[in-house]
Amino acid sequence: MAKKRIGTLAALALLGMGLPGLPAGATESGLRQHVEALASDAWQGRMTGSEGAVATVEYLVEQLTALGAQPLPGEDDFVLEFEFTAGTDDTGSAITLEDASVESPDPSGGQSFAGTGLVQALSFSEDGEVTGPAVFAGYGMVVPDDDEFFYDSYAGIDVEGKIVVALRYFPEDAEDETRARLSRFAGLRYKAMQARERGALAMVVITGPRSPNAGEVVPMAFDAAVADSGLLAVSANAEVAEKLLAYGSTKTLEEIQKSFDDANPHVVGFDLEGLELTIKASVRREKKIGRNVVGILPGAVPAGSNGSGGSNGSNGSPDKPYLVIGAHFDHLGKGRTAGSLADKSEADAIHYGADDNASGVAAALSVAGRLAGKETTRKLVLAFWSGEEIGILGSADFVKNGPLAVEEIAAYINFDMVGRSKDNKLSLQAAGSSPVWPSLIEQSNVPVGFDLSIQNDPYLPTDSTSFNTVKVPTLNFFTGSHEDYHRPSDTAEKINYEDLERISQLGTLIAGKVSRLDAPPEFVTVERKVEEGGGRDGVRAFTGTIPDYGTEVEGLLLSGVIEGGPADEGGLLGGDVIVQFGEKEISNIYDYTYALDAVKIGVPVKIVFLRDGERQETTITPRSRD
Amino acid sequence: MRPSHAKTAFVLALFLLGTPLALIAGEATDDGGEQRFLTRVRRLTFEGRRAGEGYFSPEGKKLVFQSERDAANPFYQIYLMDLETGETERVSPGHGKTTCPFLRPGTNDVLFGSTHHDPESERWQREELELRASGKERRYAWDYDPEMELWVRDAETGELRRLTNARGYDAEASYSPDGEWIVFSSTRGAYSSELTSEETKLLELNPSFFGELFRMRADGSGLEQLTDAPGYDGGPFFFPDGERIVWRRFDREGLIADIFTAAADGSEARQVTDFGAMSWAPYVHPSGEYILFASNKLGFSNFEIFMVDVDGQREPVRITHTDGFDGLPVPSPDGSKLVWTSSRHKGEGGQLYMGDWNHEAARAALAASPKRAAAE
Incomplete structure (x- = not known):
């Protein structure tokens, strides 16, 4: 009973409080100030690894300093660096066709193809050169057997020790339901993995004449999450493709493709007889440094606790002594990346990312301002991630390599796109990750009064997913997508600051309650609704x-x-x-x-x-x- | 859910179990109509399977309600929510079934019906939990447990006092505005006198048939019976001036119900609705001008909130426009908010919702409504 009363008073005190050093009622202008700073021209859309991102890091370090935060244990400052691939380009991949019957070396040297538009490495290819026999494997797809449907391009052909030639995408004339199934397994990275697992030496991808982007090489995707796929993989244009297939069939490439296009599982590939193929893949990956900004907020030992307040105190330290509050600060720069939805007229314009995610940064800063120095049982960690837009890189690095053991983290509360609340609506996502959320959300929202939508699915395209992966309960605040999403028009004046302030109030109440829980929230593994079969690059x-x-x-x-x-x-x-x-x-x-x-x-x-x-x-x- | 209505439990079961509810012909799903009267609508409760029957404290700072949210008890317990901080605590004993809470003006007393004193109550809990664990689900039905008695708990001291002690279902109680009187519904008549064989059969099939209104002092003394009509009388509340009461009366078969008002002693009974449907869960707006209630006039399982002038002179006006269940409307003491129970989130049970109430729009709409045919 007595404990309840303390909680009540603490909650009231928190609600009434503004940011430190600002008069009451100034919190809204504080939020505006943060959003306008991050979404300014000066920081150029905060692309991970860019100068604009470095300037944003400096700003966030200043904010953490002003809050009285300390670096994480074992760290000298707030900045946690991680390495990532900022881009890839081809540095001389080539395909050479030789007649296998001719004694090696072929005095003619065979036919060699290289250069822009002819041959290009896939962004995830290994570097190197191999020579061997070649086999055409249709669409090079494997769809796991699920009783209703079965499709395996490798059934009936042997690719061990050979170079696989495969079509991009998936059978073009399949029935709708089959297409839907196939498309999930059409990702090139997934196709490469399947080829590698069957002992292939390399993979050559061709875009069939009956597919979109017919005959073209595959653009080198900006694939920041690349780790080597363990296979040499290149794409070749129509001219090379015709020459390759001529070794195994007298039909035209179009006829060959058509025979595979109704997804008949009994149509199989064939050896490219008499061909000795040499694949050279050469990829340059530009490595850059991304920077997260993370600090521990100052706290106060709760009254009645006999804890020492020190992080190692065995008495005062609760089970899972950290609560992390965070938001990503990176955005799309000038939109030269896959994530931009800008149309051609907006090409090369700054993507300001006021909602995505200056709003989340402002909300997290505001929550931290309200909780800093307050009575909490758990230590509050304030985290700003980079690399979110290019694959949730910063938070993924933190849970893998960060200075905090994930077992010490009680929960992670994320703010991503919280500036566009309409009609009093707010979504709280990932609530299925712990049974404590409905109760904490209910009680916290009573005084704040949002029309809440609670969603259980924790597999979200944002940083909370990194924490869910390591079994930390997560909660994500989100006000919904809109027509300015990932476009230069996501600007600061469109932010709903009044409701952003209320989101900060709600976040403060929820975070405050988690920080004071005796037992850490229990983690629940939520089953994934959609099985991912090799990325979304099958979607066109x-x-x-x-x-x-x-x-x-x-x-x-x-x-x-x-x-x-x-x-x-x-x-x-x-x-x-x-x-x-x-x-x-x-x-x-x-x-x-x-x-x-x-x-x-x-x-x-x-x-x-x-x-x-x-x-x-x-x-x-x-x-x-x- | 106020259990009161529930000979028709099978009707309620339709929404409580989340059965998809078909659109009623001609009814669109837009809530444009609702926005005339209700704005900033939001869900108030999220924890547990169900919540409902929210009633304000006299100064409007607290809300008492029933909810199934305790892993160890599959039945409703009573919770008190502080509307300023959101802190919520359980005020009922924790075991047994409880229902229909109400707060006594000027005190910390919480009134509710409970079976926790019944030695069998923990066994019912266990059996229900075992049933659910086996993956089955009983159809939601209120059973008019004859062990249900009225209890009061002082929310400050925790002291628990029993107010009634008669076999039969005693519940659906509320206080007069001065806190001196309690009106409630009871089936005690069926257990205190000899029943004909027809009545015995009726008690088995439809125990609520025997529900009548009673009045007593806040300490449980001075009991008087207020109604004596065949069919279930229940869910009584005082008018804001304490002079009259409002409740709902079911017909003999228990399918049709209408809203009635009477003087606080049960005299001058007056019927104010005649939809020929199940109209129930009335509550008088603090202005004393109109009664909010729920009815399934628009479809068997599509309950909507309506309002009618206190004298029933004009046709009731529809308030809510969403699929599924909307009912048990309760205005805040200052008349500016409405709390009700709804399944609009398409969950498995009802939950409490709150919205800003536009009293002026309500008055205007009532004034513009045509005369009710049955009202002379």
Whole structure:
């Protein structure tokens, strides 16, 4: 009972408090100040590893210093560096075709292909050179057997010690449901892994004449998460492809592709007889340094506790003595990366990232300001991540290599895109990661009063996922996607500062409660809803819809549409709820993703949607992504 | 859920178990209509399987409600929420079934129905938990446990006092505005006199048939019976001036219910609705001008909140417009907020919701409503 009362008073005191040194009511302007600083021209969109990011790091270090924070144990300062791949380019990959019947070395030297547009390494390729016989493996795909469907390009062919030649994407003429299945296993990294596991020496990818981007080499994706795939992998253009396939078949490449395009599992590949193939892959990976900014906030020993207050005190230190509050501060720079949704007219413009995620940084700073120096049982760690936009790199490095053992972390609270609250709505995500969340959320939201949507799924495209992976309970604050998402138009004046201030209040109450829990929150492993089969690079369709991830409805609620995109041209608007896509009923985002996988570029699709409760129909024509 | 209505338990079961609810013909899912009266609508409770029956303290700073949120007890317990800090504590004993809490003005007393004194109560809990653990789920039904008695707990001192002691279901109690009187519903009549064979059968099939209204002093003395009509009378509340009461009366079969008002002694009973549907869970707005209630007029399992002028002169006006269950409306003492129970989140049970109430819009809408045919 007495304990409850203390909690009540503490909660009241927290709510009434502004940022240190600022008069009451100034917290909102404090939030604005942080967002405007981060989303300024000067910091150029805060691309990980850029000068703008370094300037942001300096600003965040100043903020941590002002809060009285200390570096993590064993660290001299707040900056934690990690190395990442900032880009890849080809430095001379080549393919050489020789006639195997001719005694080696072939006096003619064979036919060699190299250079831009002809041969290019895949971004995840190993460096090196191999020579060997070659085999064509159709689409080079393996879909795990699930009773209903089976597809294995390697069934009936032997690729051990050979170089695999495979088509990009997945069978073009398959039935919708089959396409949806196949597309999940069409990622090139996944295809390379399958080839490697079967003993292949290397892989050559060709884009068939019946596919989008026909005959072109695969662009070197900005793939920051690259680790070597353990295989030499290159792509070759149509000219090289025709020459390769001529060794195994008299048909044209188009005819060969067509025979695979209905996904008949009995159509198998063939050896490229008489060919001795040499693959040379040469990739330069530009390594850069990313920087997280992390510190421990000053706290006070709770009244009645006999703890020493020292981090090693066996008496005062609770089980799992740290609570981490964080937000990523990096964004897309000028949008020259895969994540940008800017259209051509906005090319090379600064992507300000005011909502994504200056808003989250401001919220986390504000929560920290309210909790610094207050009575907490657990120590509060304030963390600002870099590398989120290019693969959640900063937080992933922290949970793997950081100075804090993850077993010591009671929970992680993340703020990512919290500046666009509309109609009093706020989503709290990953709530399934611990049974404590519903109770803490309920009590904390009573005085703050958001119209909350609580979502259990902890597999989110943000830093909380790094912590979920190492079994730390997580909670993510999110106000939803919008038409400015990942575009230069995500600017500071569009932020809802009044509600951002309330998000800080709610975050403060929840974090305060977690920090005072006697026992750390229990972690629950939530089962993944969608099985990932090798990345999303199989997805090519662009519809220009912006799903509202924050509201749970039957169907897919759109928060907006990309201007000039297929959805926009089809007359869809924010607020519409898509309930049918083609012949497929849509009851959630997963159904939608699945339906998109089955889409054919350039073929109109019927969409049934609800607008103001009324069923309407339109048609949109999906386009190719690149 | 106020159990009161529940001979029709099978109706309630439809939404309590999360059965998808079909759209009623002609009813759109948009809540445009709701926004006339209710804004900043938000879900108040998130913990546990169900929560409902939220009632404000007289100064509006606290809310008492029932919720299934204790892993060890599958039945409702009573919780007191501080609306300024969100701190919430359990005020009922923790075991047994409890229901229908109400706060006594000017005191720390929390009134509720409870079976915790029944030596069998822990066995029911265990059996229910075992059933759920086996993956089964009983259809939600309120059983009118004849062991249910009215209890009061002082939320400060923890002292627990028993107010009734008669076999039969005693519950659905509330205080008068001055805290001196309690009105409640009881099936005690069925257990205190000889029943005909027809009545004995009825008691087995539909015990709530015997529910009648009673009044007593806050200490449990001076018991008087206020109603004596066939069919379930229950869910009584005082008007803000304490002069009259409002409740709902079911017909003999227990399918149709309507809202009634009467003087505090049960005289001058007056019917104010006649939808020919299940209209129940009435509560008078603190202005004393109109009664908020729930009805399934628009579809068997689609309960919506309505309001009607206290005299029932005009047609009731619809408030909520969402699929599923909306009911048990309770305005805050200053009349500026509404708390109710809803399944609009499509969860497995109802939860408490809160919204800002537009009293002026409500008055205007009532004034514009046509005369009720049955009202002369």
